[in-house]
Amino acid sequence: MKLPDAEQLLPKLAAELKPLVKPGTAMIGLYTGGAWLAERLHPMLGLEQPLGLMDIAFYRDDYSKQGLKHDPKRTKIPFDVEGRDLLLVDDVLYTGRTVRAAMNELFDYGRPRSIALVVLADRGGRQLPIEAQHAGAKLDVPEGSRLRLKRAADGRLSLEIESGR
């Protein structure tokens, strides 16, 4: 299937988000793909607060089955979450479990005023009642395939499909 060019989706998303940015708005990107995306979007939106990066490893709901799958990174949120409008950024929205974990973790840092979910691609297949407020593209990816964001050596982002889990 033909995938959209991530580099072209980026400015589209930025344009959609810019008018909604308030003075205190902050952004948090989810490792790894969401973090890459957020690192590109953050300067495009001219946000005051530095970028936050989050690893949801300790909040996943599949720990009992999978254990700690990969080496978790350190979550860094360099601003106060309390009362803040947040843009939560991830690369692909699928079952919704990652976002649920991210929200659980976020609330351990404080009580935000609002959270808006920003994703590059929404591939459907939701297993939880979670939706993205802003999605770069809606894609129909066959079950059993993985949609991933890739970053080339020169920083260029692209969407790719990997068949088989």
Add this chain to the structure above:
Amino acid sequence: MAANPQLNAHGELQHLLSIEGLPREILTQILDTAEPFAGVTEREVKKVPLLRGKSVFNVFFENSTRTRTTFEIAAKRLSADVINLNVAVSSTSKGESLIDTVYNLSAMHADIFVIRHGSSGAPYLIARHVKPHEHVINAGDGRHAHPTQGLLDLYTIRHYKKDFARLTVAIVGDVLHSRVARSLIHGLTTLGAPEVRVIGPQTLLPAGVEALGVRVFHDMRAGLKDCDVIVMLRVQNERMNGALLPSAQEFFKSYGLTAEKLALARPDAIVMHPGPMNRGVEIDSSVADGPHSVILPQVTYGIAVRMAVMSIVAGNN
């Protein structure tokens, strides 16, 4: 018993019994995983839900408030339920065998047993008798191993020195009786530290210690020369009036770390101590409280490392 009793069929960490025999990748995984846990301990909500619903039993056959407390804190920060069993004063004194104690605890549905025992090898015996989904973490067995202490020492060294491949590390004091020293030596050699030294009198160095991959020094000044890391071991009171050491004063004279001896090491050398310290016996107060000392941070890292160990083993079923 050919297979490594610590690893499951997939080569993943099932029990943590000793650093010896663990592949480099697993040691690195533990250190890497401890990193974000250190971040958790620094924020306001110090808990993550990872081990929610799981039970951690601290089964201490040998008293230790310090170690038990850090395991308890680590387990609670993972949202696990913690039960403390001071077995030293309960069932085994009534004559119940070690194995029977373990079976009884197993019947209470534990997920993780943290064991401290006075006899080397006890955790191995216990690990042979627990159920497949139960995990054993060795909190110190006799003079054999104290792997979580070794790991937090490695984490501390990595934090300050970054690359093991260039380090000269000296371990000073009663290596003969020290499980901490043995664990650290295995960790350093596995992670590629090119020069590991042990410094002490003949009476406090075990037979064949060179076979562990260390260089032996009896002269502390010679041994400290150009060191990047100095680890001072605790000398227990019982050792000091017998046939091993004449007195604390004598020990301090030859093997105590003073500012003057410290100056022989590299200018940016760090000083570590697994604690509790005997000021004026192993280490001079000016050094313990001085700029080279990382003794207090060691304690903080201890919680993160234990959180890492527990979350890794509990996820490998």
Add this chain to the structure above:
Amino acid sequence: MKILLKGGRIVDPASGRDEVGDLFVADGKILGAKEKPDRTIDAKGLVVAPGLIDLSARLREPGDEYKATLASELDAAVAGGVTSLACPPDTHPPLDEPGLVDMLRRRAKALARARVYPVGALTVKLAGERLAEMSVLADAGCVAFSQANLPIADTQVLWRALQYAATFGYPVWLRAEDKWLSREGVAHDGEMATRLGLAGIPGFTETIALGTVLQLVRATGARVHFCRLSTAAAVEMIRAAKKEKLPVSCDVGIHYVHLSELDLGYYNTQCRLDPPLRTQRDRDALAAGLADGTVDCAVSDHAPVDEDRKQLPFAEAEVGATGLELLLPLALKWGEARKLPLAKTLARVTSDPARVLGVHSGRIEPGAPADLIVFDPKAPFQVTPESLKSQGKNSPFLGYELAGRVRATLVDGLVVYEQ
């Protein structure tokens, strides 16, 4: 009962005889001439040899009947082809009273299995302070005097004990072990003990004591048999002592020519032995010493221990391994590894221990006691708790397959075991 052992490969280490033939037995003795048999045992394809003579097997009676009994262990002995055994004096109470010795001998005799030769205590209660009544004990049937595994710390007592024994020509069997150096250790003081964090027993624990006793032998002329050598250095010292023509002999536990400290593995308590398993170099020197005769013979050092006492952390576990049923296969394994002729291999467990014990069995010749075994040197023996007759299932060889099974055992001309 006249018994014919027909067509077996007759191996007599004492004379060097190794040929296929028939052997006749009657009235408890090996016959010189052919006679009409009441019973024939077909020994075709099997080896006919003197019954094994084991200089150290603990029968656990009197005192430790919960571990094993005379009946169970003597059954194990004959199943293993052991027709004579010496038991150490460390029973509870120890064999320092003629009444106990007498009772032990009677009970063993009544069971009519293997011959039991009690070794009497050298000192009262084995405490290393007062001399035991050696003369009275000898009359009751003690063949030698020993301290079992309890070394005498007081060298003056040791000297007097050797003087006294020498006066009457009693052999003294001693473990060469310095009590002070060994008191805390549980494993050989070397790399393995350092890795496992176990308190060590240095090799010189043995050689220091050995040197002391050898000097006392020179001074007193006592005949001393050293039990359970464990170091290469000790083998060298014995070699020199024999060259000097001192009246000494020694044995090695059969486990020690096969195993070393490496076999401790992850705290395998089946390898918790006394003396400890030492280095590979020591093991190899013991194996070589046994081959060239510096070490006179091999023993099982049989010590049944119940499972509860082995399922403990290493330092807390009880020492000992079961061995009566493994002496033959382990001796054969040793002999094969060294490429020795069968007669030489068997000598170390038959004619040589017979010499140390001072008995006429352990040989195949007309008029010798009919203590014989018929065995298959190639038959596999799976060592499992079920296959062992002894009540002690504690063995470093559990799960191993060894070669060598006894098909029939005769003691005093009677068949006491048959498979």
